[in-house]
Amino acid sequence: MTGNNIILNEPLSRHTSWKVGGLADVFFTPNDRNDLSHFLKSNDGSITWLGNGTNILVRDGGVRDVVISTKKAFKEIELMDKSSCKAEVGVSCFELAMYATKNNLGPAAFFSGIPGSIGGALTMNAGCFGHETWEFVKSVEVIDRNGVIHHLDPKEFSISYRSVSFPFPLWFLSCEMIFPDEGVTTMEELKSLRDSRIERQPLSENTCGSVFKNPEGNHAGDLIERSGLKGFRIGGCSISEKHANFIVNDKGATARDIETLINHIQNTVKDRFGIDLDTEVRIIGEHDE
Ligand SMILES: Cc1cc2nc3c(=O)[nH]c(=O)nc-3n(C[C@H](O)[C@H](O)[C@H](O)COP(=O)(O)OP(=O)(O)OC[C@H]3O[C@@H](n4cnc5c(N)ncnc54)[C@H](O)[C@@H]3O)c2cc1C
Known part of the structure; x- marks a missing residue:
C-alpha cells in the first residue's frame, strides 16, 4: 500500500x-x-x-x-479458450462487449449499454435485452474482510432479478465467463442496441439508469408515467420526459433532492396502483446536517 x-x-x-x-x-x-x-x-x-x-x-x-x-485497478481481461474469458472487476461492461466482438464470443452485446464495471454487474446481476450477467458466470474470485482470496462456484450464490445474495461478506475481484458457441457478438448488434437505447433513454444526461426494479408483471416506468409524473421536479432533479424510470440531475441537484423525488414517486404509485416500487439503485451514506 x-x-x-x-x-x-x-x-x-x-x-x-x-x-x-x-x-x-x-x-x-x-x-x-x-x-x-x-x-x-x-x-x-x-x-x-x-x-x-x-x-x-x-x-x-x-x-x-x-x-x-476499483475504477482504475483490476483492468485485465484474457481469453481462456474459444468460448470463455476471465475479466477483472475494473473492466467496464462496454470493454467486455468489445472484447467479445474481437474474439468471437457471444452473446455479450447486451453488456455494451450498461455503463458499470464487471464488479457492479456481478453485484447487481445487471442485465438487459433478455440477458443477465450471471447466466454466463462460470466462477468468481472474491476477497473477504480479512483480505483472504477465495474461488467460488455460482452455486454458492443466490441469484435473482437485479439481486445477488452472497454466502459470506465478500467483494468480487474477477470472474470467468463462458459464452455458448451459438452466435457471436458483432459490431452491428452493438450499434443497433445503442441506437435503440438512444431513442428510449436520456443517455447524455446525469442519471443512474433505471431507479426502480420492475414489479412482477409491470414496468416501473409505465406505472410512473401513468401516475402523471413525467417531468415532475424536486429541486435540481426531475423525472425524465424520455423514460419515466430515469431521474435526471439537470439543475445541480443534491442527493436529498433525488431521494425526496424517489420517495414521492413511491408514495404516488402506491396511492394510485397499490404497488410498492423497490429501488434498483443503492442508497448509501449519511444525510447532511
Ligand atoms: C445510462 C444508464 C443505463 C443503465 N442501464 C442498465 C441496464 O440496462 N441494465 C442494468 O442492469 N443496469 C443498468 N444501469 C445501472 C448500472 O450501470 C448497473 O447496475 C451496473 O451493474 C452498476 O455497476 P457499477 O460498476 O457502476 O456499480 P456501482 O454503482 O459502483 O455499485 C453498485 C453496487 O455494487 C457494489 N459493488 C461494485 N463493485 C463491487 C465489487 N467488485 N464487489 C462487491 N460489490 C461491488 C457497490 O458496493 C454497490 O452496492 C444503467 C445505468 C445508467 C447510468
Whole structure:
C-alpha cells in the first residue's frame, strides 16, 4: 500500500453518474491484490465498495470510514479458450462487449449499454435485452474482510432479478465467463442496441439508469408515467420526459433532492396502483446536517 493511492475527504460526486454525494473520509484505490489484501487486514472499520458509481446514490453527508474504488485497478481481461474469458472487476461492461466482438464470443452485446464495471454487474446481476450477467458466470474470485482470496462456484450464490445474495461478506475481484458457441457478438448488434437505447433513454444526461426494479408483471416506468409524473421536479432533479424510470440531475441537484423525488414517486404509485416500487439503485451514506 502506498500513500498516493489513499485520498482523504474525497468528494464522491466525482465518482457517481448522478454527480452527487458528499465526502468519503478515506478513498482507497488498490494497485493490486496484495495491496488490497494488506489494506483489509490492517483496517477494521466499515468498507464501502465502489465500481463505476452508475447504480448508487451517495447522500450529501458522505461516507464515514473507507471507500474502496476499483475504477482504475483490476483492468485485465484474457481469453481462456474459444468460448470463455476471465475479466477483472475494473473492466467496464462496454470493454467486455468489445472484447467479445474481437474474439468471437457471444452473446455479450447486451453488456455494451450498461455503463458499470464487471464488479457492479456481478453485484447487481445487471442485465438487459433478455440477458443477465450471471447466466454466463462460470466462477468468481472474491476477497473477504480479512483480505483472504477465495474461488467460488455460482452455486454458492443466490441469484435473482437485479439481486445477488452472497454466502459470506465478500467483494468480487474477477470472474470467468463462458459464452455458448451459438452466435457471436458483432459490431452491428452493438450499434443497433445503442441506437435503440438512444431513442428510449436520456443517455447524455446525469442519471443512474433505471431507479426502480420492475414489479412482477409491470414496468416501473409505465406505472410512473401513468401516475402523471413525467417531468415532475424536486429541486435540481426531475423525472425524465424520455423514460419515466430515469431521474435526471439537470439543475445541480443534491442527493436529498433525488431521494425526496424517489420517495414521492413511491408514495404516488402506491396511492394510485397499490404497488410498492423497490429501488434498483443503492442508497448509501449519511444525510447532511
Ligand atoms: C445510462 C444508464 C443505463 C443503465 N442501464 C442498465 C441496464 O440496462 N441494465 C442494468 O442492469 N443496469 C443498468 N444501469 C445501472 C448500472 O450501470 C448497473 O447496475 C451496473 O451493474 C452498476 O455497476 P457499477 O460498476 O457502476 O456499480 P456501482 O454503482 O459502483 O455499485 C453498485 C453496487 O455494487 C457494489 N459493488 C461494485 N463493485 C463491487 C465489487 N467488485 N464487489 C462487491 N460489490 C461491488 C457497490 O458496493 C454497490 O452496492 C444503467 C445505468 C445508467 C447510468
